[in-house]
Amino acid sequence: MELEFIDWLRANVPTDPRARLGLSDDAAVVSLSGRSDVVVTTDMLTDGVDFRLEVDDPNQIGRQALAVNLSDLAAMAASPLAAVISVVLPRNRAGARLPLSLAIALYEGLLPLAREFDVSIAGGDTNTYDGPLVISVTALGQLTPRGPLTRSGGRPGDWLLVTGSLGGSILGHLFDFTPRVREALLLQERYELHAGIDLSDGLAIDCSRLAAASGCGAVIFTDRVPISADAIRLTEQEKATDREATALEHALSDGQDFELLIATSPGTAQEILRSQPLDCPVTHVGELVSQPGLWQQDQTGKRAPLKPIGWVHN
C-alpha cells in the first residue's frame, strides 16, 4: 500500500520551496523565512471517539484532522506553515474501503484546506493494521512580530470576547468549521491582546483553563453568550429525550466550536466590539476577575458558580 500511496502523494501534493525533501527523504527541511522560532502543535483523531468512519465522510475526517491543528495555531496567533500527517488505516474488512482508497479520501479532504491556509504538507507516515482508523497531524507555524498569544497573559478586569456563535457543533460544524487563523492574526496585528485560547472542549471549560493559566477567575455573562442556530436546533431535537439541554447549556458546554476566546483590556475590547473587524461577529461574553473559579452572571447581575462543563477527554 505504502509505495502506491507515495506515488499518489507525489502526483497530488504540491511541492513547496518552503518545505523541501519531505516526500523524498528521511525528513523535511522547513524554512521559517528568517525567523528562528517555530510553533508546533499536534492532535490525534481516532475512529469511535472523534468521528465514526461507518457514517462520516473520510474527506471530512481528513479535513478535520488538519483543521483542529490549525485552530491550535490560531489560538497562539501563529501563521500556519507546514504539517506532517500520520495515518494508520484499518486493513481490508468486508464492506469497508480499501486502505489506499481511504488514505486518498482523507488527503482529498485535507489538501484543499492546506491550500487555503498555505500549509505545506512536509511529510507523513501511512500504514495499515488490524484496528480503527487513527490520524495524527502535527502542524508547524510561525509567530508574528508580536510573539505568541498565550493562555496565561490575562489579568483581572480583562474583557472576554468570543468569535462566532457556540454550541451544537455535532450537527456539522465540527467537520466544516474554518479555523480562525485569519481572525487571530488580524486581531493580534491590530490590537494588544492579553490572552487567547481556541474553544475545542466547550466555552465553560476552556474559559476556566484560560482563567486558571492567567492566575485569575472568570465570569461568563450567560445572557450574552452567542448561541448558534445549531445549538437551538439540537435543543429542539433533544426535547423529551433523556439528553434534554437548553440551547444555552449547549453553547456553554458543547465541544468543537473552534472559535476564539480572547482576553484584552476593556478599552481594546470596546474598540474591537465597535469596529467588528472580522467577517464573523465578536461578542463580549464575560470578564476575568481576581476571585479564582468560574462564575456565571445573568441580566440581574447575580453571580453564581458555574461548573466548568465541557467535553472531557477520557
Added chain:
Amino acid sequence: MELEFIDWLRANVPTDPRARLGLSDDAAVVSLSGRSDVVVTTDMLTDGVDFRLEVDDPNQIGRQALAVNLSDLAAMAASPLAAVISVVLPRNRAGARLPLSLAIALYEGLLPLAREFDVSIAGGDTNTYDGPLVISVTALGQLTPRGPLTRSGGRPGDWLLVTGSLGGSILGHLFDFTPRVREALLLQERYELHAGIDLSDGLAIDCSRLAAASGCGAVIFTDRVPISADAIRLTEQEKATDREATALEHALSDGQDFELLIATSPGTAQEILRSQPLDCPVTHVGELVSQPGLWQQDQTGKRAPLKPIGWVHN
C-alpha cells in the same frame, strides 16, 4: 485519564527554555537558536505491526517510538531539538494495563532517550479508545552549517559506507538501538559526505532507495557486509524451520538496523575507513555505479542483480 496524565507530565517532563508553553498552552514555541530552517520527521508505531504490547515492554516501545524519529534526523545530519508525542491507548481490557499506567510506562521509556539526546518534549496528545496502542512521534531538528545530508547527492563512483553491523534486529536491537545521531553529526562535520540514509527497512532496499534518489545504481560487496552477532544467532535459531535464511541474507534484508549508509568520494571514504572516527566500526560495503539498479558482487568480482529485499510496509 488525560488530566491525571497531564499532571504526571508536568511533574516528570523537564521544562526547557528552548520549547516554551508546550504543556500549558495550545501549542509550543520551539526556539531554533538563530537558525531559520527546521527539520521535521514523523513516524507512527502500531501494536501488532511494529511491536506486540502483549509481550513487549512498554518502556521499550516508548523508547523505540522516539528513537526511530531520531534515526531519521541522524540520516539528515540534523541535531535533535524537540519532539511531540501522540498516543492513543486501548481502553481498559481484562488483564491489560490501565491506560494511565501504560501512558506513564511509554514516557518512562522515552524520557531517558530524550535526555540523552537533549530533545525537549514540546507537547502531545493522549487519548483512549477501543483499539490497539498507537504512538506517533514528530521530531524537530536543526541543521548544521553544512546543511542537510540527503539521499540524492550520491554520484557514480562514490563508496558506500555503513556504520555498525547488520541483521537480526528482531532479537532485541530494534528496541535497544541508539540512533546514530552523534555519528552522523561527527561525520558531517569532519568530512564532505554526498548522501545518506538510515537503514530502517534493510540494507538492500534502503541502498536501492539512496541510489535511485541519486540517479544511479549501487553494488553491494556481499563479502564485506558487516554481519551482526544477532544475524548469526537468528540463522542458528531458524535452522530447519521454514524461515531458514543465511546470516548474510539477514544482514541484507532485515529491517530496523537503524545504522547509517553514507555515500562519499573514494578519497574521503578511505580517510574515514583509515581513521575510524566513530565508536562503532565503519565498513566499506559497496559503491554507486552509473548502471541503474541494485547489484551484488562477491570476492571473485562477479556482478549479479540483487533484489531490493527488505521490510516492505503494507
